[in-house]
Amino acid sequence: MEGVLDFDTIDVELNEDLLKKQSRRCRDEFLNSLSLDDEDEDFIIPLFENVEDDEAPVEEEPLDDELEKEENVDEAVDEEANDSEAQFKYSTHDPNVKWNRMKPQEGERYESPQQLKLCLTNHAISKGYHIRFNKCDSVRLHCVCASDLEKFGCPYYVKASWMSNEKSLQIKKMYPHHTCVKNFNNGKLMRLTWLARQFLTKLIRTPNLKAKEIQEKVQRKFHTKISWVRSYRARCRAMSIIEGKLGDHHARVWDYGGELLRSNPYSTIKICVEDNNDGITIFKMMYICFKSIKEGWKICCRRVVRIDEYFLKGQCKGQLLTDIGRDPNNQVFPIDWVVVDIENKFNWKWFLQMLEVDLGMDAGRGM
Incomplete structure (x- = not known):
């Protein structure tokens, strides 16, 4: 005693x-940086689009006159490219862009493999395609289409590795077009953390949001069915991000x-x-x-x-x-x-x- x-x-x-x-x-940096606008909250992935950038373009045979003009243009372009090649700089990925507007491009630089993986996941979910990460470690990232290869033969792929002159992960090669059929049932790509971040704003405004409501919103917004248990775990993950863990709260007593x-x-x-x-x-x-x-x-x-x-x-x-x-x-x-x-x-x-x-x-x- x-x-x-x-x-x-x-x-x-x-x-x-x-x-x-x-x-x-609020002095919490995460809550202050969180956007509270309604644009992303009310966004619903369209099932049909008139123009799809990720579909493989249809090539047409050029005429003889067009071939001659293209040869002359190519020669001029090659000369200009040689002069400006040393001054060319690849773009850097902006993580603050809305998730449904992210689009990876060849040569784009990223801070880490996790950032590139998130960008590819967001783009695949928003466009309704399945992707699979064959390799994703601290050295390189290799992503391909997850559709049936024998049935569709989709040539989509992304290869990225670290740059030699700076600490950035760069997309070295990619074929961004899909030849497979769209499938919005992307439950495997929607991890708990990804689902939780989609409902951060909603849970801040309505903390009493039920797991059943999250399940219904996922089906309406992403056209994907998830179980009640998964929606409940996603809600718990979101609340832990917003409020922090109890251990962190006791540390600030x-x-x-x-x-x-x-x-x-x-x-x-x-x-x-x-x-x-x-x-x-x-x-x-x-x-x-x-x-x-x-x-x-x-x-x-x-x-x-x-x-x-x-x-x-x-x-x-x-x-x-x-x-x-x-x-x-x-x-x-x-x-x-x-x-x-x-x-x-x-x-x-x-x-x-x-x-x-x-x-x-x-x-x-x-x-």
């Missing part, structure tokens, strides 16, 4: 400079305490941690009691307090100790609460001592 008394109890305080820096705008004091001045916020010999700080408990709740209990509530505890389930386990009172309407009036790692005599004693100080009980005298 004596070892528990070595906790570092810290009162969270905010100085004036920190108060001035506070803003209503100091910011949480500071934000509580900023929005609720003169409240009682105490955070207890334990420093290990390896330099890692372990969270032990956190006590919260708002100023308005303290004053409200003193003015209008009955002098009756009930204590209770609840188990915290999930990634970060623990227990929640609470104090509850009764208001004049005989309704529940929460007073304060503390998150602890385990329920024991020391934690209860510390919790009740904090309650006594905040409510001015004076050991029960005068209540």
